[in-house]
Amino acid sequence: MRTLIRIAAFLSSIVLAQPLLAQNTPVKIFGLVELSGTGATSGTNFNDGIKLAVKEINAAGGILGRKIDYTSNDTQSQPQVSKALAVKAIDDGAYVVMGPVFSGSILVSMVETRRAGVPNFTGGEAAAITQQGNPYIFRTSFTQSTAMPKVARYLKDTVHAKTVAVIWVNNDFGKGGRDVFVKAIEAEGIKLAADISTDPGQLDFSGAVLKAKEANADALFAYSNEEESARVLRELRKQGYPKPVVGETTLTGQKVIELAGDAANGAVAHVGLTADAPDPGIQAFAAKFQKEYNYKPDHNGLKGYTAMYIVKAVTEKVGKFDQKAFADAMHGIKLSVKQYPGILMDVSFDNNGDLDRESFMTKVVNGKQEIIATLPALSAGK
Amino acid sequence: MGDLPQLLVSGIAAGAVYALAALGFTLLWQAAGVINFAQGEFVMLPTFAILIAIKAGASLWLAFLIACALAMLVLGVGFKRVVVDPLVRFGVIPLVIATMGLSIGLKNGTKAGYSALAFPVPSAFPSGQLAFGGVSFSYADLGTLLLAGIIVVGLQSFLNRTVTGRAMQAVAQNTDAARVLGIDVQRMVLYTFLINAVLATVAALLIAPSYLAKFDMGDSIGQKAFFAAIIGGFNQTRGALLGGVLIGVLENIVGFYISPAYKEGVALLLFLAVILFRPEGLLGKAEERKV
Numbered sequence: 001m002r003t004l005i006r007i008a009a010f011l012s013s014i015v016l017a018q019p020l021l022a023q024n025t026p027v028k029i030f031g032l033v034e035l036s037g038t039g040a041t042s043g044t045n046f047n048d049g050i051k052l053a054v055k056e057i058n059a060a061g062g063i064l065g066r067k068i069d070y071t072s073n074d075t076q077s078q079p080q081v082s083k084a085l086a087v088k089a090i091d092d093g094a095y096v097v098m099g100p101v102f103s104g105s106i107l108v109s110m111v112e113t114r115r116a117g118v119p120n121f122t123g124g125e126a127a128a129i130t131q132q133g134n135p136y137i138f139r140t141s142f143t144q145s146t147a148m149p150k151v152a153r154y155l156k157d158t159v160h161a162k163t164v165a166v167i168w169v170n171n172d173f174g175k176g177g178r179d180v181f182v183k184a185i186e187a188e189g190i191k192l193a194a195d196i197s198t199d200p201g202q203l204d205f206s207g208a209v210l211k212a213k214e215a216n217a218d219a220l221f222a223y224s225n226e227e228e229s230a231r232v233l234r235e236l237r238k239q240g241y242p243k244p245v246v247g248e249t250t251l252t253g254q255k256v257i258e259l260a261g262d263a264a265n266g267a268v269a270h271v272g273l274t275a276d277a278p279d280p281g282i283q284a285f286a287a288k289f290q291k292e293y294n295y296k297p298d299h300n301g302l303k304g305y306t307a308m309y310i311v312k313a314v315t316e317k318v319g320k321f322d323q324k325a326f327a328d329a330m331h332g333i334k335l336s337v338k339q340y341p342g343i344l345m346d347v348s349f350d351n352n353g354d355l356d357r358e359s360f361m362t363k364v365v366n367g368k369q370e371i372i373a374t375l376p377a378l379s380a381g382k
Numbered sequence: 383m384g385d386l387p388q389l390l391v392s393g394i395a396a397g398a399v400y401a402l403a404a405l406g407f408t409l410l411w412q413a414a415g416v417i418n419f420a421q422g423e424f425v426m427l428p429t430f431a432i433l434i435a436i437k438a439g440a441s442l443w444l445a446f447l448i449a450c451a452l453a454m455l456v457l458g459v460g461f462k463r464v465v466v467d468p469l470v471r472f473g474v475i476p477l478v479i480a481t482m483g484l485s486i487g488l489k490n491g492t493k494a495g496y497s498a499l500a501f502p503v504p505s506a507f508p509s510g511q512l513a514f515g516g517v518s519f520s521y522a523d524l525g526t527l528l529l530a531g532i533i534v535v536g537l538q539s540f541l542n543r544t545v546t547g548r549a550m551q552a553v554a555q556n557t558d559a560a561r562v563l564g565i566d567v568q569r570m571v572l573y574t575f576l577i578n579a580v581l582a583t584v585a586a587l588l589i590a591p592s593y594l595a596k597f598d599m600g601d602s603i604g605q606k607a608f609f610a611a612i613i614g615g616f617n618q619t620r621g622a623l624l625g626g627v628l629i630g631v632l633e634n635i636v637g638f639y640i641s642p643a644y645k646e647g648v649a650l651l652l653f654l655a656v657i658l659f660r661p662e663g664l665l666g667k668a669e670e671r672k673v
Binding site: 035036037040041044100170196197198199202203204205206207208210211213214227228231234235237238239241255257258260262263 | 389392498500502504509511518520522523534553592593594596634636641643645646
């Protein structure tokens, strides 16, 4: 009998000590990132941004006194791998899941994080991601529905384009963007002169560029992932494409500039985040990133970094590690840089998980991205 | 139709690069009975050699020469000694499997050892276009055509007009007879491997500026080189040239007149048609093999 009491007392002490033990154990966050395959550039940047933020947060004492245990897993840019890794992350006790960046992958993997009630930040921009009533999905950049009208307005007011040719990548990101873009230009009275679909991972763009040249539109809108964008720009330069080339997010990204070389000069794009933004906080981040990883971050690096600081900010607001409370708190939240410097720009989230903040029109000049205009957040005028 | 000349030149230029890789395919098959499914990676590796040499401070052309030397050593001598020589006596299938494994190994080795990211490689030719009769041709396409043309003509001259070249052809046609005639068969086979390594390096120089250097860049060119060799005729070097150019031109025409989205399927369709209706290839000769 005495032995039984001792065993019972021992087991009870273990159970009672659990909350205290949990206070000291690291909080697990998993990255589902494209470290190989067609999305390697995006995923590597996103992952490195997260890792830098984790390093800083842990050095400063973690979140609510708990260190972050961050593990990144390579999705190989494949939706089915992303889904399997999401299940594994949930089984391994993920508090939050970061990624994937590719829209096609997140659309598949978020089914699992939603089912398990795990908050999931994504770098994906396809409009469909946040249109499915998933309360656990949050963006790290603009949805295409927010960004494309800004591009269409630029084409109308600044380029004075009456017709536009579009080269787009036929994946969820590209198709979603193309559809929203076409609606946006039609709303501005601009006609679609050529609609040119290309494959993810496509290597040769000579046919696509010839088709764009033949369309003789006033401008070209190029919308593809980083490597393909660089190849398009190289082909445009090779064939001497004479009209303005405009894009959204990827076209003037750091990696695209690096890959396209001189061919990137003159390209204009709307970007939600850029390491070249005239902001001391962002420039300090870019310097730290460069020092840590020996390359200049693109928008995906900023997405990963700011997302991790958003996790920290919101968890601290909630005051505990509760995934449901975290997701609830995210909806309608407004975070300011003054209060949370790591988020780099003031940001707000709506009830769908879409974010809103300032954005930029950028142009590549002499191999560098220059800000040609800062566009206010949509909510700024409200 | 005003775009047709430009489409043709650009298609022949792209096809010429496929043809260089396909030429290596057929040469190895004829000389050593090797179907090299790592041919795409044989283009990828010199691309990274060029990239590394440039980063070390070499000019593009010096980097190309360094890559040629390394390719001859690793993809020529090394490939023959380490992979082909020990396996060739077991027949075609073990070698096919070995080269498939080699392809996977080289890709993943490059990914793990260097990076999974893409890297820019400078072009050997100036940017810009040459306008001619209202049609403009890019210097890159014209340069590619010129260089590939010189390589092909040079190789054909070497094979047809030199004693060594004829000895290599003799080995390709009948190894036993060549040996009886006193030809050093192993040396001739080694020369074929060295030529294949150089052809792959030239293909790397020409294609890397637009493909970008990436560990999996060989997938596409390896596949197209294989298709080109089959389409043209696996036992004919001229067939590889025809197959490569045919794929390049048709890809451009389909990409332009139908949709760029269907471009990648052209080589496969052509390959299927040839396999079904003329399995020996367009210029190939039907041959019976000993069993």
